[in-house]
Amino acid sequence: MAEADTTRRTHGLLTLAAAEALWPELLSKSTVPAAPEAFTGSPANPRSGYVLLGSHLVPTVQDADDRWHVHEADVRRAAAELRLVTLNKNALVHVRPGHVPSAGQGDARALRWRQRLGREWIQARNYDTSDGSWQQTGGDHLRHLAGIDWRRVLVVRTKTQAARTWWVPRTLGQVLDAAERAEAQWLLAARTCSRCGAKADNRPETWRVQTGSGQQTICHACRTTTLRPYTRELEGRLYSALSKKRGSLAVSGWRCAVCEEAPASVIDHCHEHGYVRAPVCQGCNTRERPNYLYRNDVYVTDRYASLFHTHAQDRLRHWHRCPGCRARTTLPLPHLAALTALLVGAPVRPTHRVRHSSRRRTPCGELRASWMGSYNQPRSCVITLSVDYCPSGEHSTLAQVPYRVAVDRFRVWLSETAPEAAAAAGPSRHDTVPAQFRPVIPDTSNPLPSLF
Known part of the structure; x- marks a missing residue:
């Protein structure tokens, strides 16, 4: 651990050897078993630019001597989230062999945990029951x-000599599904030029450049382009009208209107009123997206703490670029539900004692906000705040907040958090809500996801 201790004091970076020694240590008291070769063993590949740890995508950094490192803070953040996960071997999901991609099919870096376990399932048919050892039949060892x-968490159920089924805890499947989604977004952004939208066919890592807000993907042709600031050229325009005109959704040459550092990659618009807000970069676009569970259901994760606390001024100014939200002094319903959960649900959210600690307590489960009804009929819309995955199973619904009450709470919070945005908003009347939802035509020419 001498090398690890020395590395930790150097700009917060860890060598892969030090990180592999730290990872099992961080998860020593967790129900999730840590792998000894999490950073170098298959399917991890630090040369890809990232390593998956749970549902977190940890970027890798290469020094002048071609040695790879990771940030210690990222490793600890991923371990802290996994320590909250409980693996219950009584709640399982079946691992089916299904379709196993051949070599070279799809992106070789992708996790695809179901397909990889399916391949292992096929190889494990040569399982030696005499001494309980695994018999590998070739291929990449997972x-x-x-x-x-x-x-260590796999459950093998044997019905007959030839019929064995594999099962894994359901919560592990949820973590791995979240890891696949995070990886898919990263791979898409890594191949797509954030300025012109071009795709890198070969060697996309050569398009990665360092900017003030982190690494960005910029093609060689766009690196000489000077970015211009957004000066409200699209204010008051309907996204549905812009999407019908060829070339009107091009964002090449604009600087992101939120962070004002990275090049813009998409036109952000309000789904509830249909108005264009501003061109934004891929990073700001992703951070703002609600963490949907269903169409009328969001999980209130740590990402919302950044939106409503750390960067509240910038986000509120951006959201109120929509004339509808600004005139009604409100937010789109998913964001309003998330904020209501933080203002109303978080203070009454129960806590549980941390295992092996008499003083430390952790918040109960996952905070969730759902709603019934529509913003078109605010009198019928109710936001329900609840807790999922309570360790003791005793907590569920925390509160029910009518839409009007949620809007009033937002106005009070807005006046305290962002007085300038509050002064520019209004006048507001609930009966000015549009009678019908404005149709929004998606931009099918742009593969990047559009956002509120």
Whole structure:
């Protein structure tokens, strides 16, 4: 650990050897078993630019001597989230062999945990029942899944000599699904030029450049382009009208209207009123997206703390670029539900004592906000705040907040948090809500996801 301790004091970076020693230590008191080769063993590949740890995508950094490092803070953040996960071997999901992609099919870096376990299932048919050892039949040995030692939580059920089924805890499947989604977004952004939208066919890593807000993907042709600031050229325009005109949704040459550093990649618009807000970069676009569970259901994750606390001024100014939200002094319903959960649900959210600690307590489960009804009929719309995955199973619904009450709470909070945005908003009347939803025509020419 001498090398690890020395590395930790150097700009917060860890060598891969030090990180692999730290990872099992951080998860020593967790129900999730840590893999010993989480950063170098298959399917991890630090040369890809990232390593998956649970549902977190941890970027890798290469120094002048071609050695790879990771940030210690990222590793600790991923471990802290996994420590909250409880693996219950009584709640399982079946691992089916299904379709196993051949070599070279799809992106070789992608996790695809179901397909990888399916391949292992096929190879494990040569399982030696005499001494309980695994008989590998060739191919790439799957050492872990997103830093998790999957063999230690695998449940094998044997009906007959030839019929064995594989099962894994349901919560592990949810973590790995979240890891696949995070990885898919990263791979898409890594191949797509954030200025012109061009795709990198070969060697997309050569398009990665360092900017003030982190790494960005910029093609060689766009690196000489000077970015211009957004000066409200699209204010008051309907997204549905812009999407019908060829070339009107091009964002090449604009600087992101939120962070004002990275090049813009998409036109952000309000789904509830249909108005264009501003061109934004891929990073701001992703951070703002609601963490949907269903169409009328969001999980209030740590990402919302950044939106409504750390960067509240910038986000509120951006959201109120929509004339509808600004005139009604409100937010789109998913964001309003998330904010209501933080203002109303978080203070009454129960806590549980941390295992092996008499003083430390952790918040109960996952905070969730759902709603019934529509913003078109505010009198019938109710936001329900609840807790999922309570360790004791005793907590569920925390509160029910009518839409009007949620809007009033937002106005009070807005006046305290962002007085300038509050002064520019209004006048507001609930009966000015549009009678019908404005149709929004998606931009099918742009593969990047559009956002509120």
